[in-house]
Amino acid sequence: MRQAIVRGLYGARTTPRALIDDALLAFERAVAQRLGEGVRPALLFGERDRILRELRAFIESPLAARLRALPRARIAAAGPAAAPFDAIVRNARGVSYAIVLRRMPRDGLRLDLLQRIVAAKTTTRMPVDGILVYDFSRAAVRLLSGQAGAQRVHCDLRAS
Secondary structure: OHHHHHHHHHOOOOOHHHHHHHHHHHHHHHHHHHHOOOOOHHHHHHHHHHHHHHHHHHHOOHHHHHHHHOOHHHEEEEHHHHOOOOEEEEOOOOOEEEEEEEOOOOOOHHHHHHHHHHHHHHHOOOOOOEEEEEEOOOOEEEEEOOOOOOOOHHHHHOOO
16 A cells, blocks of 8 residues: 555656556456465455555545645655655745654554654664654554654645
């Protein structure tokens, strides 16, 4: 799902249907490469339904709408160029935000993952002022920032 979203951001603006198709085809290729024919159809279809549900929730989210509205010039990096994040974008005032798309665990491992994401802020090639983490399992956005004044990040990302 993450790769399909990043390709949609970086490449030509794609439709929601094309984004979903891209994610499902990548999933099917990964399953075929790793497991071959040894997968139970019920598990395969259950996972496909979950991917479809989570991707549709992302596409309908305010974060996705704001990312789609950003001019291409404000997308500083996406994919491998934005590593260890999924994308780095700038708002109209030049403040940069790293975008992280993950399915967050529901147990105590979530805090460890969030701490690793914040620690990755210092390893990027370009400085970021805040980190937006989109959790696919909850369809929620969390702002991780050590900087005051970054609380209005959703308004900041709006294209002006």
